[in-house]
Amino acid sequence: MYLGHPQQLYETYTKTVTQLFYKGSKQCYVWALGHPKGEVYYFVTESRAAKHPLKALEGFRGHLQSDGYSAYKTVSNEIEGITSIACMAHIRRKFFEAEHSHPERVTEILLLIQELYKIEAEAKKRD
Numbered sequence: 001m002y003l004g005h006p007q008q009l010y011e012t013y014t015k016t017v018t019q020l021f022y023k024g025s026k027q028c029y030v031w032a033l034g035h036p037k038g039e040v041y042y043f044v045t046e047s048r049a050a051k052h053p054l055k056a057l058e059g060f061r062g063h064l065q066s067d068g069y070s071a072y073k074t075v076s077n078e079i080e081g082i083t084s085i086a087c088m089a090h091i092r093r094k095f096f097e098a099e100h101s102h103p104e105r106v107t108e109i110l111l112l113i114q115e116l117y118k119i120e121a122e123a124k125k126r127d
Helices: 051-056 070-078 088-098 103-126
Strands: 007-017 025-034 040-045 062-066 082-086
Touching: 025 051, 040 051, 051 070, 062 070, 070 082, 082 088, 088 103
Parallel strands: 007 062, 062 082
Antiparallel strands: 007 025, 025 040
């Protein structure tokens, strides 16, 4: 698969119901890989193992945005030319979780993140 721009990769679990492979339902994972302004490639796997995104990203070089799940770290470690970039929403959530232990510092950082969101909103208006 050719992916020419920075990509985002996320996964979630769901239940499948099918009689083709087995009876009843089974948990599986749905992965979404794509660019926010482009096409999205979905694939379904039986696990969250790193082998699945590794296969989907064969031949890709560039920036990959994802959360902190270890499979994504494996991808950037094993495929030369992939640079992992963090998702700001996930970063922000971690600061919210730390607010009880360092409230003043967290408030300062959250205000800085809010400024970044304002810059992003202005940039989107210009597109």
